[in-house]
Amino acid sequence: MNVRNLLPAVSLVLMAPAALSAQYPARDGTVANIEPYSFAAEDFGIDPATVTFTKDIAPILQRSCQNCHRPGGGAPMSLVTYDEVRPWAPMIEYRTAIRDRMGAMPPFFLEKGIGIQEFKNDPSLSDEELAKIQAWVDQGAPRGDPADLPTPRDFSEEGTWTLGEPDLVVRSPVMTMPAVGPDRWGDIGIVPTGLTEDRYVQSVEIREVNDIPADVEPTTVGGRYIFHHMTYSSGVLNPDGTEIIEDTRQGWPIHEVGRNPDIFLNGVGMLLQANSALHLRASHLHATGWRETTGQLEFGYRFFPKGYEPQYRRSGGTGGNGIDIDVKPNQAGQEFHMYRVLSDHTMIMAFEPHLHAPGVRMCLEAIWGINRFTLNCVGYDHNWVKQYVYAEDAAPLLPKGTILHITGFVDTTSQNPNLADTRNWAGGGRRSVSNMFIDLGQSVRLTEEQFQAKMEERRTKLGDRNAYDIGCPLCWAPVIEMEDAAAGGDSQ
Numbered sequence: 001m002n003v004r005n006l007l008p009a010v011s012l013v014l015m016a017p018a019a020l021s022a023q024y025p026a027r028d029g030t031v032a033n034i035e036p037y038s039f040a041a042e043d044f045g046i047d048p049a050t051v052t053f054t055k056d057i058a059p060i061l062q063r064s065c066q067n068c069h070r071p072g073g074g075a076p077m078s079l080v081t082y083d084e085v086r087p088w089a090p091m092i093e094y095r096t097a098i099r100d101r102m103g104a105m106p107p108f109f110l111e112k113g114i115g116i117q118e119f120k121n122d123p124s125l126s127d128e129e130l131a132k133i134q135a136w137v138d139q140g141a142p143r144g145d146p147a148d149l150p151t152p153r154d155f156s157e158e159g160t161w162t163l164g165e166p167d168l169v170v171r172s173p174v175m176t177m178p179a180v181g182p183d184r185w186g187d188i189g190i191v192p193t194g195l196t197e198d199r200y201v202q203s204v205e206i207r208e209v210n211d212i213p214a215d216v217e218p219t220t221v222g223g224r225y226i227f228h229h230m231t232y233s234s235g236v237l238n239p240d241g242t243e244i245i246e247d248t249r250q251g252w253p254i255h256e257v258g259r260n261p262d263i264f265l266n267g268v269g270m271l272l273q274a275n276s277a278l279h280l281r282a283s284h285l286h287a288t289g290w291r292e293t294t295g296q297l298e299f300g301y302r303f304f305p306k307g308y309e310p311q312y313r314r315s316g317g318t319g320g321n322g323i324d325i326d327v328k329p330n331q332a333g334q335e336f337h338m339y340r341v342l343s344d345h346t347m348i349m350a351f352e353p354h355l356h357a358p359g360v361r362m363c364l365e366a367i368w369g370i371n372r373f374t375l376n377c378v379g380y381d382h383n384w385v386k387q388y389v390y391a392e393d394a395a396p397l398l399p400k401g402t403i404l405h406i407t408g409f410v411d412t413t414s415q416n417p418n419l420a421d422t423r424n425w426a427g428g429g430r431r432s433v434s435n436m437f438i439d440l441g442q443s444v445r446l447t448e449e450q451f452q453a454k455m456e457e458r459r460t461k462l463g464d465r466n467a468y469d470i471g472c473p474l475c476w477a478p479v480i481e482m483e484d485a486a487a488g489g490d491s492q
Contacts, residue, residue, distance in 0.1 A: 024113030029409025036097030052144025072214030109379035166300030210295025320438030
């Protein structure tokens with residue numbers, strides 16, 4: 001169901017039939033609220049008795065699970081063959097059914113019943129796919145006809161990049177962490193890119209390469225990797241090649257364990273300059289807990305074609321609060337709010353909630369006049385920090401004067417498995433035992449001409465005025481010609 005082109009999210013709540021309400025349980029800012037999404041196969045014209053692993057479940061696992069759940073992947077078990085999957089069938093049913101809550105799989109925590117639903121590289125499962133999984137488990141998880149199996153995915157090429165082979169790979173220094181020891185924080189130096197000309201980046205994917213054997217299955221993601229996260233920047237090297245010239249420096253999206261690659265929409269792009277370097281100035285490494293590990297990060301850049309020039313000015317995420325935070329102990333459903341008035345027409349390219357261990361959920365709302373539009377709500381799990389990149393023709397187009405409202409939800413009760421201690425007050429800080437409340441997504445500022453052109457593209461897609469787009473509140477508003485507006489001002 002594509003809610004985006006039907007009704008504003010507020011109206012959806014008021015007008016949804018009882019059956020839809022039952023399928024989409026209400027979410028809040030508590031960990032305890034993990035009511036699963038339950039679907040009947042019959043509602044999709046499927047006979048539950050005919051659902052099998054080979055015909056119905058294997059294709060779902062291939063698309064949304066096996067990037068990690070395979071030999072050598074980052075997950076603690078392989079889900080490739082029927083014999084591997086069958087013992088985990090009840091857990092697969094549960095983890096997929098909680099869908100947008102902490103611990104859900106696949107880790108893409110978009111709430112389906114509200115807001116924009118069109119994103120790039122979305123591995124989440126549809127209602128029908130959840131219905132198939134639930135019917136399959138209820139029927140005893142039958143194998144089915146081997147002839148129905150899809151062609152197996154080829155994972156033989158070790159270290160495959162999610163977005164394809166990069167145009168440039170830059171490698172961090174090699175780091176070694178003991179089996180058990182304190183976390184290591186700090187600057188790990190400057191790494192030249194080797195570029196001899198300026199290039200605009202279309203996407204960047206960061207991965208860790210280490211010496212943990214591929215055939216070993218650690219029980220946690222933290223047992224597979226030593227880099228928890230990396231905050232870095234780039235810029236032009238000074239003549240000595242020892243430092244970055246400060247007025248050329250720019251920040252890049254952060255690397256975190258489990259985070260998806262960054263994709264910049266057409267017309268945007270980030271610049272890697274000639275004679276540039278990466279400054280890996282804020283690294284966080286930790287021990288795996290079971291073996292000494294040596295590893296490094298690889299930064300894989302894919303470029304726009306030579307001669308490409310971006311059309312739009314980047315302006316970062318929508319805001320938040322990383323400093324003035326008051327998180328109380330032993331309390332569920334705590335809320336934080338941020339309001340920001342847009343001074344320019346803005347296209348939001350990506351939504352990236354960033355909380356810390358107590359984080360449970362974040363919502364992004366646009367307020368235009370008397371209208372309040374919930375653009376998206378997503379669950380949050382600090383083990384799987386995700387970026388939600390809007391599809392090209394679904395990115396919110398918001399006029400200047402729009403008020404952006406971000407709401408973050410945290411839970412410091414014993415229900416939250418990510419907390420080390422539920423008894424302590426916490427404020428803002430970089431460590432996971434401290435807190436943040438930020439949208440780290442991407443947006444661009446638009447000129448009046450660019451804004452009108454983007455809205456015209458959106459109107460063409462919508463087709464008629466009965467199709468509504470909550471991400472484009474002025475799409476069907478009368479177009480005021482600039483000359484007419486100026487003439488009207490002169491006559492008053």
